[in-house]
Amino acid sequence: MNKYDIIIIGGGAAAFAAATKAADLSKTTLMVNSGLPLGGTCVNVGCMPSKNLLTVGDEFFYSQRPRFKALRNSVKPILDFQAAIKEKDRMVTKARRGNYINILRSLKNVTLLEDKAKLAGPSQVEVTGKIYEASKIIIAVGASTRPLPIPGLDAVRWLNNVTALQLQKLPASMVIIGGGPQGLEFAQMFAHFGSKVTVLEAMPQILPRQEPEIAAELQQCLKEEGISIHTAARVERMAEQNGQKVVAFREGASAQEVECDEVLLAAGIRPNTAGLGLDKAGVKTDKNGFIQVNQYYQTDNPDIFAAGDCIGKMPLETVAAKEGALATENAFTAPVRTINYDHVPSAVFTNPQVASVGLTEEEEMRRFNTCLCRTIYMDVVPKALAVNETRGAFKMVIHPRNYKVLGVHIVAPFAADLIHEATIAVKHGLTIHDIIDTVHVFPTFSEGIKRVAQAFTRNVSKMSCCVE
Numbered sequence: 001m002n003k004y005d006i007i008i009i010g011g012g013a014a015a016f017a018a019a020t021k022a023a024d025l026s027k028t029t030l031m032v033n034s035g036l037p038l039g040g041t042c043v044n045v046g047c048m049p050s051k052n053l054l055t056v057g058d059e060f061f062y063s064q065r066p067r068f069k070a071l072r073n074s075v076k077p078i079l080d081f082q083a084a085i086k087e088k089d090r091m092v093t094k095a096r097r098g099n100y101i102n103i104l105r106s107l108k109n110v111t112l113l114e115d116k117a118k119l120a121g122p123s124q125v126e127v128t129g130k131i132y133e134a135s136k137i138i139i140a141v142g143a144s145t146r147p148l149p150i151p152g153l154d155a156v157r158w159l160n161n162v163t164a165l166q167l168q169k170l171p172a173s174m175v176i177i178g179g180g181p182q183g184l185e186f187a188q189m190f191a192h193f194g195s196k197v198t199v200l201e202a203m204p205q206i207l208p209r210q211e212p213e214i215a216a217e218l219q220q221c222l223k224e225e226g227i228s229i230h231t232a233a234r235v236e237r238m239a240e241q242n243g244q245k246v247v248a249f250r251e252g253a254s255a256q257e258v259e260c261d262e263v264l265l266a267a268g269i270r271p272n273t274a275g276l277g278l279d280k281a282g283v284k285t286d287k288n289g290f291i292q293v294n295q296y297y298q299t300d301n302p303d304i305f306a307a308g309d310c311i312g313k314m315p316l317e318t319v320a321a322k323e324g325a326l327a328t329e330n331a332f333t334a335p336v337r338t339i340n341y342d343h344v345p346s347a348v349f350t351n352p353q354v355a356s357v358g359l360t361e362e363e364e365m366r367r368f369n370t371c372l373c374r375t376i377y378m379d380v381v382p383k384a385l386a387v388n389e390t391r392g393a394f395k396m397v398i399h400p401r402n403y404k405v406l407g408v409h410i411v412a413p414f415a416a417d418l419i420h421e422a423t424i425a426v427k428h429g430l431t432i433h434d435i436i437d438t439v440h441v442f443p444t445f446s447e448g449i450k451r452v453a454q455a456f457t458r459n460v461s462k463m464s465c466c467v468e
Contacts, residue, residue: 010140012040014308014324057192178267358407
């Protein structure tokens with residue numbers, strides 16, 4: 001029997017962070033990966049390739065639609081969709097090699113097996129008939145697209161985030177089921193390439209976890225670019241007719257059908273825990289299959305920890321990596337380290353981008369039974385006026401008594417970069433007065449955070465740009 005200090009099942013962000021921490025602690029480590037290549041979702045079929053293609057789409061789409069009258073579009077660019085996919089693939093291969101394969105080779109005492117693993121006991125893992133044992137086990141198997149119980153779905157070839165990035169021909173039309181971050185990024189990507197895109201979202205708004213003002217502003221921006229969006233839409237059936245896919249849905253009392261070349265499912269994820277043998281090791285899951293852990297990422301088996309998308313807390317690459325490192329550290333020390341998820345920023349890489357950190361208005365109401373919030377729109381930010389880019393909004397949620405910043409929510413160009421000032425404010429308990437008192441570069445989009453803080457003390461629509 002082969003023995004290690006720790007066995008890590010998975011090969012994505014959480015698993016790599018766990019392996020790195022184990023190497024730092026001088027532990028002998030076995031990593032077992034199957035499914036996606038090393039690097040998991042982010043580098044292979046998530047963050048990296050999607051942002052690459054989103055940028056290609058932006059360059060193609062907006063170059064034909066200049067914001068300034070002084071510019072005339074004399075030459076229309078030509079999109080080579082297959083070339084874009086090949087270029088994306090080359091980028092992914094390079095990033096996977098540089099950020100994962102080469103890094104893993106540099107870690108001491110780490111052995112990699114490319115095969116499927118399953119738990120064989122409380123401290124044992126089986127890989128192709130061989131048993132491996134460790135004092136600690138980390139499960140970091142990630143998650144994948146959740147199929148929906150739609151009549152006719154099984155008879156229709158549908159896309160997910162993996163297969164959509166492998167298309168060799170640009171579809172003339174696409175229906176995307178799900179108006180969350182992934183669905184909207186793919187919607188705008190393909191719309192910018194030239195596909196006719198329809199988004200169907202079951203909840204009353206797109207980005208259901210976002211502030212209503214932020215979601216509404218983004219929805220308006222996407223509709224202005226020709227994307228058809230239906231909210232409170234229930235998909236009733238799917239079929240294929242004459243080479244086209246037909247999606248029947250009901251929006252309120254209205255029954256509708258839309259034909260398309262491709263259907264993309266982006267309405268949630270399910271953990272990759274099936275067939276993992278969790279019951280043999282005393283590891284429990286919730287009703288959706290996500291592994292149940294305590295705040296220190298420890299399962300019901302005290303020697304088995306889990307991290308990343310398979311625990312269903314916050315499916316972000318950055319969070320998975322943090323959880324993986326903390327799970328490994330907790331496994332070999334007194335388990336005391338965790339994450340305050342209120343302090344974790346997230347982003348949607350549409351154009352304009354959406355970014356958030358901290359509490360929403362609804363959550364503040366739940367916790368404090370009152371809310372102190374302000375929302376401003378981009379037309380009061382001087383930089384936006386200067387560059388003729390007034391799409392966007394800033395919303396801030398503060399403590400009703402001490403005025404500490406509890407949450408910031410943005411839809412704006414570069415929102416994913418802007419959110420970090422807000423993250424520092426939320427994490428370190430800064431007040432709106434700390435934000436206002438901080439001199440910002442003028443003119444910048446980041447002044448929007450200062451402006452929304454000032455909105456608690458004055459009418460920013462009637463304020464000189466030099467007012468502190």
